[in-house]
Amino acid sequence: MSSEVEHVTPKYYLLKTEVLGLMAGLQPGTLIPTERALAEKYSTSRTTVRQAISELVAEGKLGRIQGHGTFVAPPKVTHVRQLTSFSDDARTQGLRPDSTLIALNVLRSDAEAAAHLELEPGDPVTRLERIRLIEGEPLAHEIAWLPGKLPRFKSNLAKAGSLYAVLADVYGVKVADVEDTVETALAGPEDVRLLGIEMGAPLLVVHRLARDAAGAPVEWTRSVFRGDRFRFVSRVKSGS
Amino acid sequence: MSSEVEHVTPKYYLLKTEVLGLMAGLQPGTLIPTERALAEKYSTSRTTVRQAISELVAEGKLGRIQGHGTFVAPPKVTHVRQLTSFSDDARTQGLRPDSTLIALNVLRSDAEAAAHLELEPGDPVTRLERIRLIEGEPLAHEIAWLPGKLPRFKSNLAKAGSLYAVLADVYGVKVADVEDTVETALAGPEDVRLLGIEMGAPLLVVHRLARDAAGAPVEWTRSVFRGDRFRFVSRVKSGS
DNA sequence: GATCAACATTGGCATAGACCAATGGTGTTG
DNA sequence: CAACACCATTGGTCTATGCCAATGTTGATC
Structure with a gap:
């Protein structure tokens, strides 16, 4: 009964929390999995993964370089x-x-x-x-x-x-x-x-x-x- | 020769400028066209329109209410x-x-x-x-x-x-x-x-x-x- | 061994479409 | 006339997919 009406918190926001979990304990600069890998791992689309990661980048928690990857950012x-x-x-x-x-x-x-x-x-x-x-x-x-x-x-x-x-x-x-x-x-x-x-x-x-x-x-x-x-x-x- | 290599400024950003133009002179509270209408008018997708509008909302220039529409926001x-x-x-x-x-x-x-x-x-x-x-x-x-x-x-x-x-x-x-x-x-x-x-x-x-x-x-x-x-x-x- | 071309990988941008949720109007009903 | 059910409209979220752009590696070439 919990798989129907769960549209209270957006999926991309839940994904944000998951990714934060993945980052825990990692050194700044460490690469996290690629967007395509995360999409598959969490059974979602790359669009949704990108929305989650984009906010983490905006918050200064991640950084990314085209052609290279997404990494843990140094502290503020x-x-x-x-x-x-x-x-x-x-x-x-x-x-x-x-x-x-x-x-x-x-x-x-x-x-x-x-x-x-x-x-x-x-x-x-x-x-x-x-x-x-x-x-x-x-x-x-x-x-x-x-x-x-x-x-x-x-x-x-x-x-x-x-x-x-x-x-x-x-x-x-x-x-x-x-x-x-x-x-x-x-x-x-x-x-x-x-x-x-x-x-x-x-x-x-x-x-x-x-x-x-x-x-x-x-x-x-x-x-x-x-x-x-x-x-x-x-x-x-x-x-x- | 200007229709091939123009990927310098993202399309959604150009659209932002267009929408700012539409807003010029409108009173706060005035509704602007719907996302679907803008997508058609500027021959683009609703995704792109939403990205443009989302940033204008984040900047405090527009506001929006689900089921109602998108409107010019009051000043800061x-x-x-x-x-x-x-x-x-x-x-x-x-x-x-x-x-x-x-x-x-x-x-x-x-x-x-x-x-x-x-x-x-x-x-x-x-x-x-x-x-x-x-x-x-x-x-x-x-x-x-x-x-x-x-x-x-x-x-x-x-x-x-x-x-x-x-x-x-x-x-x-x-x-x-x-x-x-x-x-x-x-x-x-x-x-x-x-x-x-x-x-x-x-x-x-x-x-x-x-x-x-x-x-x-x-x-x-x-x-x-x-x-x-x-x-x-x-x-x-x-x-x- | 150094240089450069080709290619695979990864993020960046955009499309088309589907369904959900909130709002507001319309029309029926009492 | 008021209350309510229904429905169209509009924004909110998500999927699947394609191609572009930057990076780094691989391998051929000199």
Whole structure:
């Protein structure tokens, strides 16, 4: 009497649990059975197997490479963000951060950047686009807008690595106050290309507005983090 | 020569763009064509249409009801979290917050709760499980653990509504410092049941640890927010 | 032995079709 | 007029199958 009306929990979800069982105790990187093998083993279709595995990939528990196989993924990277920078955060945890510079130039601000930085559209802004890596793995795509033109910015940044360090030490800009907005999004073609993730993977999109002690905006940044490898931490102390 | 080698962008992703075009200018709540109609209109299969629509639903741009149809979703609710509570946050934005009490009891802490609250496993803790609603819509599932037993907690909480207000006004517990951890997850059967979302929908899972001025933990909470309706904001001022 | 072509394997994308479940309307019945 | 049974519509799940794309191995060739 239990083989007729059991359509409460979808089959693919039960399969997810089965696969989690298979993974228990396996080292990260270990290959699990192929989709076709799992479909046969659990008497289901590959479509259903793929739906189960896709969610486990989205949750960061599995990874997969076309032509190679599906494997147990390494654990999430915990990341702390306070008034510090990406690089400082990573080093605090004993991880090796790195950056790939995609673009750095001075241009006239569009309406959106101008609004956030409290400028007039067309005012000059510095636009910095980078890929942030941890332990060699791309983790985030970041575009930062800074008001005005910063002399010798490129070489200074290359020297120090950390944006916040350069702003403070070279240009005397001290960040006193930041507001982060965190929301979810799904990976599109550009995210796939830049971060090496798969279509539709969940992302954390963080917008940061930093101000100096006088309340003037000094940085507006849009960061796209891999949702499967990243954890966002914010600490707040009671003001007064 | 452009009809052979075009497998760069998946078809379902192109369809997503098409559907976004259809939605332009429509009021929230407006029904879009049925899956079967879209499949025919764009000469594709319902499977492909569903994949496109599923992602738009996950992004909070569409909603759907079985037996009824697929419709344009209302915009995201922005939510501010500082040292304040869910209810205060909502009221600040002129929104009507509400809570449904699922469970409230005193029990012996398990290993996880004990570790976060810096107690011994088995020490008494108060466990508060609620559904948080905004404008009548379920938005989050929240389980809070508080150290020890709080006399007359249930009636006091019912009176004030806000957990933080009760802690401060009735029990003299002042929150001085909170740490929030934000990560993504996908909806399982329990989330589906409690929040009225669909399987596999992206979620924001927030763990909060609150401490008093002496550094003692006073609250540990796990909140599951709908990723399609919610935006997390954290403001940090430079300490000293 | 090194290089390169061919092939098998594995995941990625898409199709067509079937049946279930929830919703809402229609029409009958009391 | 209200209540109820029925039914069409619409999304939800699953199957079976095909071909494409990336990877890695095998084996022939130089």
